[in-house]
Amino acid sequence: MNASEPEQSVNSTSDCDAIVIGAGFGGLYALYHLRDLMGLSVRSFDGASDVGGTWWYNRYPGARVDAPSSPFYAYTFSQELVDEWVWPETQSTQADVLAYVEHVADKFDLRKDIQFDTFVTDARYDEDAQRWTIETDGGEQVTARFLICAVGALFVANKPDYPGIDDFTGDIHHTGRWPHDPVSFEGKRVGVIGTGSSGVQVLPEIAKTAEHVTVFQRTPQFALPARNKPLPQEDLDQYRKDWDDLRTSMRRRGGWPFRTSKLRARDHTFAERQERYEEMWERGGMHLAINSFTGVYSDEDLNEEIGEFVRDKIRDIVEDPETSRKLMPSYAFGTKRLILDNGYFEAYNRDNVTLVDLREDPIEAFTETGVRTAGGEHQIDILVLATGFDAVSGSMLKLNPKGRGGVPLAEKWAERFDNNLGMTIVGYPNLFMIHGPGAPGVFFTMPLGAELQTAWIESCIRHLDEAGLGAMEATEEGEASWDAEINGIANRTLYPRTDSWYMGANVPGKPRQFLGHLMGSRYFDRLAEVAENGFEDFVFEERR
Ligand code: N01
Numbered sequence: 001m002n003a004s005e006p007e008q009s010v011n012s013t014s015d016c017d018a019i020v021i022g023a024g025f026g027g028l029y030a031l032y033h034l035r036d037l038m039g040l041s042v043r044s045f046d047g048a049s050d051v052g053g054t055w056w057y058n059r060y061p062g063a064r065v066d067a068p069s070s071p072f073y074a075y076t077f078s079q080e081l082v083d084e085w086v087w088p089e090t091q092s093t094q095a096d097v098l099a100y101v102e103h104v105a106d107k108f109d110l111r112k113d114i115q116f117d118t119f120v121t122d123a124r125y126d127e128d129a130q131r132w133t134i135e136t137d138g139g140e141q142v143t144a145r146f147l148i149c150a151v152g153a154l155f156v157a158n159k160p161d162y163p164g165i166d167d168f169t170g171d172i173h174h175t176g177r178w179p180h181d182p183v184s185f186e187g188k189r190v191g192v193i194g195t196g197s198s199g200v201q202v203l204p205e206i207a208k209t210a211e212h213v214t215v216f217q218r219t220p221q222f223a224l225p226a227r228n229k230p231l232p233q234e235d236l237d238q239y240r241k242d243w244d245d246l247r248t249s250m251r252r253r254g255g256w257p258f259r260t261s262k263l264r265a266r267d268h269t270f271a272e273r274q275e276r277y278e279e280m281w282e283r284g285g286m287h288l289a290i291n292s293f294t295g296v297y298s299d300e301d302l303n304e305e306i307g308e309f310v311r312d313k314i315r316d317i318v319e320d321p322e323t324s325r326k327l328m329p330s331y332a333f334g335t336k337r338l339i340l341d342n343g344y345f346e347a348y349n350r351d352n353v354t355l356v357d358l359r360e361d362p363i364e365a366f367t368e369t370g371v372r373t374a375g376g377e378h379q380i381d382i383l384v385l386a387t388g389f390d391a392v393s394g395s396m397l398k399l400n401p402k403g404r405g406g407v408p409l410a411e412k413w414a415e416r417f418d419n420n421l422g423m424t425i426v427g428y429p430n431l432f433m434i435h436g437p438g439a440p441g442v443f444f445t446m447p448l449g450a451e452l453q454t455a456w457i458e459s460c461i462r463h464l465d466e467a468g469l470g471a472m473e474a475t476e477e478g479e480a481s482w483d484a485e486i487n488g489i490a491n492r493t494l495y496p497r498t499d500s501w502y503m504g505a506n507v508p509g510k511p512r513q514f515l516g517h518l519m520g521s522r523y524f525d526r527l528a529e530v531a532e533n534g535f536e537d538f539v540f541e542e543r544r
Contacts, residue, residue: 016041018146019134021123021399023114024053026434026450027150028101029075032108033454034148038461043142044110045134047119051105054154055098058198060178060384061205063094066197066340068285070231071239072256074100075447076247081107083240091228091285091340123147123401125429130470130544132401132430145470146461149396150434150450153441156394158387158507160193164366174385175202183382185210191371191380195221196501197339199386204343206384207353214378216371218358219336219499220329222310226340227284251452254520255445265293265302277309289334297334297493307333317345324348326357335498337442391501392515393417393437403428415511420474420482420537421527422517423453429471429541432457437515438486444520452524459531470543478537490514 020030023046035042048056065073070087085100092100105111115136122135132147157176165172173183175198186209192199193216200223207213239246249257265273273293280287288306289296296303311328318324327345347353361375370380390397393413400408404427412418412427419425422439423432434453435441441449460472490496496514499505504512517523530536 014140014142016043016142016144018042018148019132019142019144020044020148020150021120021134022046022053022150022152022434023048023051023105023110023116024055024150024152025075025101025447026152026453027053027148028104028110029077029447029450030148030150030434030454030457031110031113033451033458034146034461035113036108038458040461042113043144044114045118045120045136046114046116047137049116050102051111051114052098052101053150053152054176055094055101057155058176058178059094059098059180060173060175060198060202060386061183062201062203062342063175063178063198064201064226064228064340064342065092065097066201066337067091067256068226068228068340071236072246072250072445073097073447075104075451076243076250077451079240079243082243087231087236089228090231091226091342120399123399124406125401125403125431127404128544130430130541145430146457147401147431148434148454148457149399149401149431149436151395151399153392153395153435153446154389156390156398157385158389159385160387162363162366162371166366167368168366168370168380168383169368170370170381170383172383172385174387175199176389185382187211188381189370189379190214190382190384191216191378192384192386194386194388195219196386196388197337198388199384200339200341200344202384202386203353204341204347207347207350210352212352212354213347214354214356214371214380216356216358216363216373217326219331220327220357221336221339222307222329222333223339223341223344224286224288224310225281225284226342227282228340228342247448250445250448251524252521254443255440255448261291261293263293265295265299265305268293273305274309277306281309281313285340286338289338297495300332300494303332303334303494314345317349319349323355326355326360331498332494335493335495335502336500337502388501388506390507390510391504392435392441393504393510394507396433396436401428401431403431413511416483416513417511417515418479418483420478421456421530422482422486422523423456424472424474424538426474426476426479429473432460437513438482438517440517440520440523441515443516443518444523449520452527456527456531460535463531463535464540464543467540468543469540471541472535472538473540475537475539481537486517487514489518493518 017040034040068090119137131143133143157174190210190213195217246257361373371378417437419438504510
């Protein structure tokens with residue numbers, strides 16, 4: 001189907017059982033599960049012109065899954081789907097992931113119930129009717145018993161508001177809103193702000209053709225070599241054969257099927273540890289972080305030793321000592337999202353790439369033709385903002401549903417993103433979030449996470465229907481104990497010490513709070529337990 005021509009067969013009634021907002025991995029699965037496995041009437045909405053969610057928007061050059069993903073960053077529920085889809089590389093490109101999602105939409109005939117190019121602008125709970133009513137930017141109203149918010153953990157673009165940025169006359173592209181027509185950098189002077197996963201992925205690609213690239217770096221980053229390669233056919237065949245077991249392992253092992261190292265650093269000499277780091281560096285991907293020794297994210301000494309190992313690697317790769325100095329990360333290794341790079345540090349050895357360290361040479365203002373920092377003027381034709389997202393909570397707040405008493409979520413979440421189980425919110429009955437704050441989200445494989453969260457939504461709906469109940473809602477006690485659980489786990493690690501989007505620290509004024517559940521397998525055990533125990537910590541209303 002042409003992405004700009006949504007099918008016309010979208011259900012035109014204004015009432016249904018469930019509304020799903022979002023047609024990324026989470027929303028597509030919810031639509032499939034609720035419609036095809038449960039027989040509910042479902043209507044889905046997405047502001048994009050086709051399926052894919054974050055993969056539809058983030059199409060900047062170099063975009064890839066930031067993990068050695070194939071074939072595990074994908075749905076697990078259908079052996080047929082696993083058998084028929086060919087992942088060409090170990091670290092999937094954005095184009096491959098998007099093609100896969102499009103294939104899923106075709107295979108399960110999902111598009112007919114999705115209204116594309118449609119933003120949901122309002123969502124209100126009617127306490128008497130026990131129904132949600134949404135309104136779209138086209139003025140349409142739809143009501144449903146259940147509202148499933150699969151609105152994306154990385155959707156709301158974080159854009160810096162430097163003085164004069166609106167006066168800049170060149171093109172500005174945010175990596176999370178990349179144009180669908182190719183952007184040519186040929187012969188252009190390009191500025192890149194931001195050195196997270198997106199900035200690290202995009203720089204080597206832009207540098208290939210641009211006349212000059214100036215990178216404006218606020219925080220130097222740890223990045224590990226991706227060592228991406230073609231996925232051998234025999235590996236793919238074996239994965240397909242073992243899929244049931246692999247799927248179980250993914251569920252049990254934090255989203256990925258592989259065993260991780262149980263070696264203890266203290267049982268090894270310094271020389272042995274260095275040898276192991278070297279081996280993991282050569283294997284590439286996440287191995288250094290998850291397979292060298294246990295406790296990398298909690299043992300300060302071990303973490304510092306690995307951090308220094310990576311800093312040495314950066315010193316080895318980057319030829320200019322001054323640039324290398326500016327690139328030295330100083331936060332605890334891995335406590336910002338670990339980045340897999342495909343030639344990021346090497347890009348600084350090119351004559352056409354310059355690094356500006358904003359800690360020493362801050363941006364003062366934009367001009368019509370570039371950026372003025374304390375150290376001077378930088379002429380720029382194209383500005384690339386790789387400045388990330390108002391992550392996890394941002395898209396729920398953009399939707400800003402109004403719950404009991406018409407209370408907007410922005411009011412409820414003004415100081416803390418309170419929720420229970422990362423899926424439900426006091427005052428917002430029958431509303432379920434997928435990959436919301438307090439859920440494993442990016443700390444688990446997101447497609448599988450969505451499958452498991454939707455299975456829990458099914459158990460909620462069945463519980464309501466079997467008992468003749470109309471609505472379920474989290475309790476204050478449940479929210480408080482969930483907050484204690486996710487932050488208790490995070491506080492046993494080094495994550496909270498670092499300013500990162502995990503902590504909400506990348507957006508000025510955002511409450512500082514750990515935004516994800518770090519132990520995905522334990523999280524999904526808990527969901528199952530809650531369902532088995534008759535939904536303790538929830539309150540119910542008779543069906544009206
Ligand atoms: O965003 P980020 P991202 N002035 O927030 C800097 C996922 N992802 O889009 O570190 C100057 O990580 C900011 O600086 P600092 C992945 O989970 C997945 O790169 O806050 N700089 C940082 O360097 C990832 O973690 C994939 O000091 C400013 C950068 O911009 C998440 O998305 C690919 C600034 C933002 O880094 C987000 O990654 C890419 C300012 N005012 C991303 N504001 C795939 O799997 C921010 N920065 C394909």
